Amino acid sequence: MVITMNDFEQYIQKDMDESRAEQMWDNKSKSFYERTEKTQQQFVREFVFTFIKERKLLNAQSRVLDIGCGTGRHLLEFSAYTSYLTGIDISSNMLAYAKEKLQHIPQAKLIHGNWMNTFTTENEFDLVFACMTPAIASIEHIQRMNMIAKKYCMLERIVYEKDTVQEEIEQRLGRKLFRLPHNDKNYVYGVWNILWLMGYCPEVVFDKQVRSTTHTIEDYMRDAAYTDEEKTAVTQLLNAKQKDGIITAEESVVKAIILWKKEKLPC
Numbered sequence: 001m002v003i004t005m006n007d008f009e010q011y012i013q014k015d016m017d018e019s020r021a022e023q024m025w026d027n028k029s030k031s032f033y034e035r036t037e038k039t040q041q042q043f044v045r046e047f048v049f050t051f052i053k054e055r056k057l058l059n060a061q062s063r064v065l066d067i068g069c070g071t072g073r074h075l076l077e078f079s080a081y082t083s084y085l086t087g088i089d090i091s092s093n094m095l096a097y098a099k100e101k102l103q104h105i106p107q108a109k110l111i112h113g114n115w116m117n118t119f120t121t122e123n124e125f126d127l128v129f130a131c132m133t134p135a136i137a138s139i140e141h142i143q144r145m146n147m148i149a150k151k152y153c154m155l156e157r158i159v160y161e162k163d164t165v166q167e168e169i170e171q172r173l174g175r176k177l178f179r180l181p182h183n184d185k186n187y188v189y190g191v192w193n194i195l196w197l198m199g200y201c202p203e204v205v206f207d208k209q210v211r212s213t214t215h216t217i218e219d220y221m222r223d224a225a226y227t228d229e230e231k232t233a234v235t236q237l238l239n240a241k242q243k244d245g246i247i248t249a250e251e252s253v254v255k256a257i258i259l260w261k262k263e264k265l266p267c
């Protein structure tokens, strides 16, 4: 039996209605910004930046594209190396945060739109980067990344996530809470195999972080589709755990970085 790229595409394709995607991300932008900004101090020490530094992937001339750049938090860190930065996102609300963050870098370009309708020039960027975005969800998307990259492509993904308080909520409700579909272990499996079958030599590195984190009751209520009955049960549980409005949880996160060079294997 011959295994083809299409067999692996199912691991990365997600049922996300594109026409509703912009609205969905616009609605999520405020909570995403607040959640990620809170951990900005930890963020600068993220493995992805250590990895880029160790591998000397960027220099002052590097042209970088961040697909689904969101609030621009990665672009801000990339600006330590280069000012030739481009970020694209379908959500104008996400981009509004990014514009504010990158206002001190006039060369940085922030584009509103679907990246597949925007970038078609071969070798346009030295590094094509995408973190936690459903924008890369097909063989065609990976082919396009390879086309517009001159040197490297990099994808970052959460492959495992646990929050002890969230687990208690799930136990109380007797069901799993909604997770964004693009944070999935099988995604990495699918992408790696597609790239391998295309003739690339992708590397996967993992980073595990376990840390104590604090949230408000609203943080656990927001974005969760609880029934009225569940809302009462969850509020009761969270009220019993909070101290001065703050709930402490232990969070475990495993992230994967997939890095590949544009150059294909000679075999």
Ligand SMILES: C[S@@+](CC[C@H](N)C(=O)[O-])C[C@H]1O[C@@H](n2cnc3c(N)ncnc32)[C@H](O)[C@@H]1O
Residues within 6 Å of the ligand: 021, 025, 036, 067, 068, 069, 070, 071, 072, 073, 074, 088, 089, 090, 091, 094, 113, 114, 115, 116, 130, 131, 132, 133, 134, 135
């Ligand atoms: C989970 S957020 C991640 C944002 C950012 N990469 C980060 O890690 O902070 C996913 C982002 O992908 C964007 N996105 C989804 N589909 C897209 C597409 N086809 N083209 C451009 N951006 C897209 C969303 O609007 C959203 O801002």
